[in-house]
Amino acid sequence: MSMKAVVFQGENEVAIEDVDEPEIEHPNDVVINITTSAICGSDLHMYEGRTAAEPGIVFGHENMGVVSEVGDAVTTLEEGDRIVAPFNVACGFCENCENGYTGFCTNVNPGFAGGAYGYVAMGPYKGGQADKLRIPYADFNALELPEEGHEDSFSLLADIFPTGWHGTELANLEAGDSVAVFGAGPVGLMAAYSAKLKGAAEIYSIDRVPSRLEMAEEHCDAHPINFDEGDPVEQIKEQHGGGVDKGVDAVGYQALDPEETDKGDDYAYDPAKENPAVVINSLIRAVRPTGELGIPGLYVPEDPGAPDEMAAQGRLGIDFGLLFEKGQKLGTGQCNVKSYNRKLRDMIIEGRADPSWVVSHRVGLDQAPEMYERFDDREEEDEAFTKVLLEP
Ligand SMILES: [Zn+2]
Ligand SMILES: [Zn+2]
Numbered sequence: 001m002s003m004k005a006v007v008f009q010g011e012n013e014v015a016i017e018d019v020d021e022p023e024i025e026h027p028n029d030v031v032i033n034i035t036t037s038a039i040c041g042s043d044l045h046m047y048e049g050r051t052a053a054e055p056g057i058v059f060g061h062e063n064m065g066v067v068s069e070v071g072d073a074v075t076t077l078e079e080g081d082r083i084v085a086p087f088n089v090a091c092g093f094c095e096n097c098e099n100g101y102t103g104f105c106t107n108v109n110p111g112f113a114g115g116a117y118g119y120v121a122m123g124p125y126k127g128g129q130a131d132k133l134r135i136p137y138a139d140f141n142a143l144e145l146p147e148e149g150h151e152d153s154f155s156l157l158a159d160i161f162p163t164g165w166h167g168t169e170l171a172n173l174e175a176g177d178s179v180a181v182f183g184a185g186p187v188g189l190m191a192a193y194s195a196k197l198k199g200a201a202e203i204y205s206i207d208r209v210p211s212r213l214e215m216a217e218e219h220c221d222a223h224p225i226n227f228d229e230g231d232p233v234e235q236i237k238e239q240h241g242g243g244v245d246k247g248v249d250a251v252g253y254q255a256l257d258p259e260e261t262d263k264g265d266d267y268a269y270d271p272a273k274e275n276p277a278v279v280i281n282s283l284i285r286a287v288r289p290t291g292e293l294g295i296p297g298l299y300v301p302e303d304p305g306a307p308d309e310m311a312a313q314g315r316l317g318i319d320f321g322l323l324f325e326k327g328q329k330l331g332t333g334q335c336n337v338k339s340y341n342r343k344l345r346d347m348i349i350e351g352r353a354d355p356s357w358v359v360s361h362r363v364g365l366d367q368a369p370e371m372y373e374r375f376d377d378r379e380e381e382d383e384a385f386t387k388v389l390l391e392p
Contacts (some may be wrong), residue, residue: 004392005130006368008057011049014372016365019058020312022126022134027073030138032065032083036155037128039368039388040087041185042298044376046120050254050305053120059125060390061087061117064145064156068132076139083142084345085135086337087120087159089115089125092140108136114334123228129368131392146349152356153348156190161355163296163335164190167248168198170294170331175199178244180236180286181222183277184212186240187296188250188388189358194222195248202240206232206282208261211384219357227258243288251279252297253311254258262379274307277316284323293330361388 009015014310022031031077038145064084067077077083089109090102096113097105108115109123123220126134135141145154153161164187166204173179179200181192184207195203205216206225214225222311225235236244276299299314306312323330347353363371368390375385 003131004365005058006060006102006365006390008046008053008055008059010055012047012373012376014047014059014149014369016368019130022132022327024069024071025134026136028073028137028139029065030077030135030142031069032063032133032135033068034063034065034128034131034133034392036064036151037130038062038155038158039129039371039375039390040159041187041384042119043332043372045254045298047372048305051120051300052304056206057118057120058127058130059118060129060133061119062155062160063117063128063132063133063193064155065155065157067142071138074138077142079082082143082145082147084145084154084157084341085117085128086143086162086341087116087137088334088337089117089123090141090338091137100339101336102338103334118143125182129365129390131364143345145345148351150348150356152359152362152389153354154345156355156358156387157337157341157345159335159337160186160190160358160387162337162340163187164192164250165194165340165344166335167191167250167294167296168194170296170333171246171248171292173198173200173246176201177246178202179246179248180204180206180244180283181248181250182206182232182282183250183297184209184216185250186358188248189220189249189386190355191250191296192216192222193355196220197347204236204240204244205353206236208256209384212386215357215384215386228261232258236286243291244286245288245291247283247287247291247293249279249283249293249295249297253299253303255279272307276306277294277312277318279290280316281319283325284319284328287326287328289326289328291326292330293328294331295332296335299332325381333352359388359389360384363388363390365390365392
């Protein structure tokens with residue numbers, strides 16, 4: 001049997017193709033009928049040719065749906081259950097999983113710590129931008145959802161809501177803290193929203209796309225800082241009256257250097273204007289001595305499109321001397337979604353959290369190629385592209 005899926009064709013191109021339907025490969029698997037699969041900013045790293053991704057990958061690591069087939073050894077799920085899957089594929093019983101670090105499972109992707117659906121170097125797992133998806137170790141990897149409601153919010157539990165939350169956890173954000181969140185893309189917005197939910201006293205959101213800064217202001221009570229209007233660190237210090245307690249990097253290695261961009265430039269990424277260390281160095285400056293930095297933004301050990309040879313090997317010019325002098329701590333790494341998704345689900349069910357405002361588009365799977373192209377341009381004149389949800 002075949003089904004439709006979003007398949008990577010090479011730099012800046014995806015297409016809808018017929019691929020084989022997934023089957024139960026192991027008694028611990030389930031197969032789901034996808035109801036929502038989101039396009040992620042990290043899919044764009046592959047789409048733009050900034051990773052080692054080869055043509056033929058089915059994209060999609062942010063998946064939810066309804067169980068359609070159940071392996072013989074699965075004990076907690078049955079046909080018809082509505083579930084959301086963490087983007088991490090994890091076994092549940094390796095040392096890292098036992099300790100809650102499901103983003104660094106050592107069993108699901110031999111030779112590497114961590115697996116994911118539809119992502120280069122993250123194991124053999126197909127993506128869910130398709131009609132169906134196989135979920136391995138399903139008892140562990142499926143989070144059950146109520147039968148109906150909150151489709152948009154629940155779909156964000158696969159990645160960006162927990163990842164934003166993780167950014168604040170890595171920085172040990174506590175009620176009453178002041179925090180600077182660099183990046184007001186989907187993850188940055190979710191980090192600023194998480195800071196609000198946790199009771200941060202003051203939240204600064206740093207970006208250059210006005211529609212994103214407006215969302216941060218409206219939904220996260222953040223102070224918008226536009227780095228096209230001057231050094232963002234100076235702006236934060238001036239408004240706050242000094243360094244902030246905590247910082248979150250929700251940008252990662254494809255960061256634009258504020259000194260290379262001007263007001264009025266378009267918002268598409270231009271590698272020539274990148275400085276992969278600029279956000280970490282800004283955080284070191286913006287956060288007070290002994291403050292803490294959370295870095296969920298993506299960094300890679302190899303970047304074929306890097307602006308220079310050092311960065312191509314993942315080596316960045318970090319101001320480590322200043323970090324040391326200020327006695328700051330930092331936490332890095334991809335999100336262990338299972339550490340947070342159950343509690344965040346319950347906050348959604350109870351009405352304490354509703355992250356669905358970050359969703360800008362919900363469209364049919366067949367529109368994926370166009371959506372990738374438009375999302376990659378980051379912004380259009382009349383509409384913001386923050387989060388695109390696909391439904392088969
Ligand atoms: Zn994602
Ligand atoms: Zn594991």
